[in-house]
Amino acid sequence: MPELPSVEDFRKEIDPNTINKKISDVRIIDDYILKTPKKRFKEEMVGKIIKSTSRRGKYIFIEIDGKYVLLHFGMSGEVKFYKRKSEQPEYSKIIIEFSDNTFLSIISIRKFGKVELIDDYKTYVNENEIGPDALDVSLEEFKEIMDYKKRSYAKNALMDQSAISGIGNIFSDELLFQVNVFPKTKISQLETEKIEQMYSVMKDILKVAIESRLSDKPYPNDFIIPHRSRDDNCPVCSTNIKRLKISSRHAFYCPKCQIK
């Protein structure tokens, strides 16, 4: 379930649990999502110490003695830290074992994720055009980006990872719902005040979502997320939620609150 808030949750599973721990073994159960040759991946990691973690959009970078392990979760991945071998999660693909007999599992049901050893994360971010993280972007930057994306539908602009990284199908729906914007509105049709409102709502919903996940609570009921179904109603006005296909993704929205 990985958009920015979930990925941040995964990062917190890694950090602090594995920080300063020594890698004693790397078990590769299935190398489908591993983009670095198995042998090299193992050799570069065993014996090394986990230094730090960072996240940009939906990517996690784990720093290991100057190099980085990149994690991307596709549509269904996650990571799990655990202390007993018997707790090994189902669909574990790669398991990092530490010298204190604890484990970090990289899990993937479908095989859309990515695990890769890279030399420098800044180079990677530039080469792969991963835009600034949604939680780091400044208002000025956000306005510039929206100006650059003015020909796009609002939903597509928000989901473009090279413009702003971290927002996917779910959170773009939430953001548009909370600012009362119909998903197929072109960015150029929005007033400056609306763009500014989008910026502040973007920060708010991501922070609230991270907090909810951290405290293991469901997302607030006045979010559209718990009502993303054609059989459900708008938490504000009770109108039946509608579904719309945009660029082969389904957008859920309230036809009354989100004016065209």
Add this chain to the structure above:
DNA sequence: CGTCCTGTTATCGG
């Protein structure tokens, strides 16, 4: 059985 899915990428036509 068919449908659905919270991501990314390539390709095509406009």
Add this chain to the structure above:
DNA sequence: GCCGATAACAGGAC
């Protein structure tokens, strides 16, 4: 070159 639509990638859930 940008934009939107589509297919492809896989496999489990319902």
